[in-house]
Amino acid sequence: MRPVPEQRGFTLVELLVAISILAIVAVLGWRGLDGIMRARGTLTDQMEVTRGMQLAFAQLQSDCEHIADSDVLVQRPRLLIGTDRITLVRDVFVENQPAQLQVVAYRIINGTVVRRETGATRDLAQLDALWQNAVTDADTGGAITLQGGVTGMQVLVWQGGGWRQAVSTVSSTGIQPGQAAGNTQSLEATGLQVALLQVGQKVPLSKFFLLGSQ
Numbered sequence: 539m540r541p542v543p544e545q546r547g548f549t550l551v552e553l554l555v556a557i558s559i560l561a562i563v564a565v566l567g568w569r570g571l572d573g574i575m576r577a578r579g580t581l582t583d584q585m586e587v588t589r590g591m592q593l594a595f596a597q598l599q600s601d602c603e604h605i606a607d608s609d610v611l612v613q614r615p616r617l618l619i620g621t622d623r624i625t626l627v628r629d630v631f632v633e634n635q636p637a638q639l640q641v642v643a644y645r646i647i648n649g650t651v652v653r654r655e656t657g658a659t660r661d662l663a664q665l666d667a668l669w670q671n672a673v674t675d676a677d678t679g680g681a682i683t684l685q686g687g688v689t690g691m692q693v694l695v696w697q698g699g700g701w702r703q704a705v706s707t708v709s710s711t712g713i714q715p716g717q718a719a720g721n722t723q724s725l726e727a728t729g730l731q732v733a734l735l736q737v738g739q740k741v742p743l744s745k746f747f748l749l750g751s752q
Contacts, residue, residue: 588743591734594651594684595745601642602730602747604628610639612662617727617749618673622646622691624732625672627665630658639665641672645681651688651734652681687737696729 606616606627618625624644629637638658645652654677656668671677694701733744 590685591736591743594734595732595743597653597684598624598644598732599745599747601626601628602749604630605749606639607750611665614662614666614669619693619695624691624693624730625669627669632658636660641665641668643672643675643677645675646688646691647681649688649737650686651684651691653684654679654681685734688734689737690735690742692733692735692742694731695727696731697727701731 606629608616611627614627616627622645626642627639628642630640631637638660640658641656643654645654654672656672656677659665659668668677694703696702728749730747730749731744732747733742735742
């Protein structure tokens with residue numbers, strides 16, 4: 539008879555070593571997976587922020603391209619830059635109808651960029667009233683949220699062949715068409731540079747805009 543080969547199993551020490559190795563591999567794998575999931579979540583959040591900013595900038599670009607001509611406004615301001623705010627008058631075109639005017643206001647309220655637009659009109663006296671309500675924030679209806687989590691907005695204006703800091707603020711008394719009130723300043727510019735700073739970001743997102751179809 540052939541001798542039966544001796545069968546040898548794992549010792550307790552070998553089992554403990556194997557279990558320890560598997561535990562270490564599992565911990566390392568979990569940490570790696572957790573890091574990947576965290577990075578993916580951060581990247582997704584950043585992409586959502588970038589997408590929101592792009593949509594806000596796209597809307598502002600459309601408004602800037604259709605800003606009203608100064609000659610049409612007859613010495614009325616068409617653009618007003620303030621602290622965390624932009625107010626402008628733009629043309630509104632409806633098929634088979636004459637062009638009309640409306641006031642558009644961008645504001646940062648509680649960390650959120652909102653946009654308001656008034657009704658369209660061809661009556662300059664009515665436009666004066668709409669402008670007054672917009673610059674004094676008397677009209678609080680119809681706000682559309684564009685982007686949240688914004689800590690501030692900086693605006694530069696292109697004037698006289700160079701970029702200038704827009705530091706004017708809107709007075710509580712408002713502004714009369716064609717006049718300046720308090721520390722309010724009506725700006726005749728041909729371009730804007732708008733920078734929005736997002737919560738948690740060190741570098742703001744900025745974009746240049748031409749005023750009118752130049």
